[in-house]
Amino acid sequence: xxxxxxxxxxxxxxxxxxxxxxxxxxxxxxxxxxxxxxxxxxxxxxxxxxxxxxxxxxxxxxxxxxxxxxxxxxxxxxxxxxxxxxxxxxxxxxxxxxxxxxxxxxxxxxxxxxxxxxxxxxxxxxxxxxxxxxxxxxxxxxxxxxxxxxxxxxxxxxxxxxxx
Amino acid sequence: xxxxxxxxxxxxxxxxxxxxxxxxxxxxxxxxxxxxxxxxxxxxxxxxxxxxxxxxxxxxxxxxxxxxxxxxxxxxxxxxxxxxxxxxxxxxxxxxxxxxxxxxxxxxxxxxxxxxxxxxxxxxxxxxxxxxxxxxxxxxxxxxxxxxxxxxxxxxxxxxxxxxxxxxxxxxxxxxxx
Numbered sequence: 001x002x003x004x005x006x007x008x009x010x011x012x013x014x015x016x017x018x019x020x021x022x023x024x025x026x027x028x029x030x031x032x033x034x035x036x037x038x039x040x041x042x043x044x045x046x047x048x049x050x051x052x053x054x055x056x057x058x059x060x061x062x063x064x065x066x067x068x069x070x071x072x073x074x075x076x077x078x079x080x081x082x083x084x085x086x087x088x089x090x091x092x093x094x095x096x097x098x099x100x101x102x103x104x105x106x107x108x109x110x111x112x113x114x115x116x117x118x119x120x121x122x123x124x125x126x127x128x129x130x131x132x133x134x135x136x137x138x139x140x141x142x143x144x145x146x147x148x149x150x151x152x153x154x155x156x157x158x159x160x161x162x163x164x
Numbered sequence: 165x166x167x168x169x170x171x172x173x174x175x176x177x178x179x180x181x182x183x184x185x186x187x188x189x190x191x192x193x194x195x196x197x198x199x200x201x202x203x204x205x206x207x208x209x210x211x212x213x214x215x216x217x218x219x220x221x222x223x224x225x226x227x228x229x230x231x232x233x234x235x236x237x238x239x240x241x242x243x244x245x246x247x248x249x250x251x252x253x254x255x256x257x258x259x260x261x262x263x264x265x266x267x268x269x270x271x272x273x274x275x276x277x278x279x280x281x282x283x284x285x286x287x288x289x290x291x292x293x294x295x296x297x298x299x300x301x302x303x304x305x306x307x308x309x310x311x312x313x314x315x316x317x318x319x320x321x322x323x324x325x326x327x328x329x330x331x332x333x334x335x336x337x338x339x340x341x342x
Binding site for chain 1: 193206208211225229230231232312315318319320323324325326331
């Protein structure tokens with residue numbers, strides 16, 4: 001009798017545990033990511049490796065053959081990642097501080113999946129052929145949802161619910 | 165007969181107790197924050213943290229930069245003679261003059277020219293940790309923070325949360341109180 005009530009008690013404790021944790025986790029827990037993570041650009045489902053860079057205020061994407069047509073920008077992703085041609089509305093122009101000085105760059109909005117998170121974010125476009133990673137994710141992207149542990153690398157595989 | 169049934173009952177209840185406990189354990193074990201335990205040992209820092217350069221006790225703000233492989237320090241009026249680097253910290257930080265042995269040279273590939281920068285060893289206190297590390301010396305007058313802390317320092321002790329800054333004040337016993 002006592003055993004049964006004990007196990008019932010345990011069960012109810014558990015049930016409440018289950019009922020309450022999921023919200024708490026999603027509200028407070030950030031996803032820990034490493035120095036390099038694969039992300040998927042949506043809706044095109046192009047997979048790109050991204051450098052996770054807390055030293056960069058804003059994210060930026062390697063855009064080749066970039067041309068501006070009024071309020072739109074046209075560019076290609078690097079050939080290594082399929083060379084997909086994209087046309088996107090320019091959200092704004094921003095001066096970006098680079099090692100070579102100030103540079104004026106177009107900013108577009110992109111949707112991407114990193115780990116289990118699907119995120120819309122602003123990225124500036126620049127020819128980054130000199131640089132190893134086609135996408136730099138800066139503090140504007142990281143601050144809400146992610147914590148960076150540089151000991152890790154590619155530990156948050158893209159797995160957003162509605163992307164196969 | 166009576167004894168047996170009593171025995172049976174207690175056996176039954178202890179069985180259901182242990183089943184309940186087993187159930188509890190099986191359900192709770194996967195919930196235990198296994199990943200967190202290792203992250204828990206690492207301290208969370210923000211995008212900018214105050215550190216104290218030792219043994220001089222100079223406080224500087226450091227940019228926490230996961231995009232930088234190594235750390236670097238803003239060195240003004242830098243000269244190297246007989247493998248000793250001599251430089252000043254920025255005025256804002258008291259223009260402290262330092263003389264430190266060059267441990268190695270770092271090759272920098274910029275867009276169109278090659279450069280070599282001296283690397284020295286420094287000690288600073290970040291949070292409760294006294295850290296000895298190599299830093300590249302470089303005139304960084306264009307940049308806001310005199311010290312960039314890169315992955316070489318971050319990897320063993322810290323995780324970075326860009327939502328915060330100055331969340332782990334220096335607390336090494338070696339640091340003089342303010």
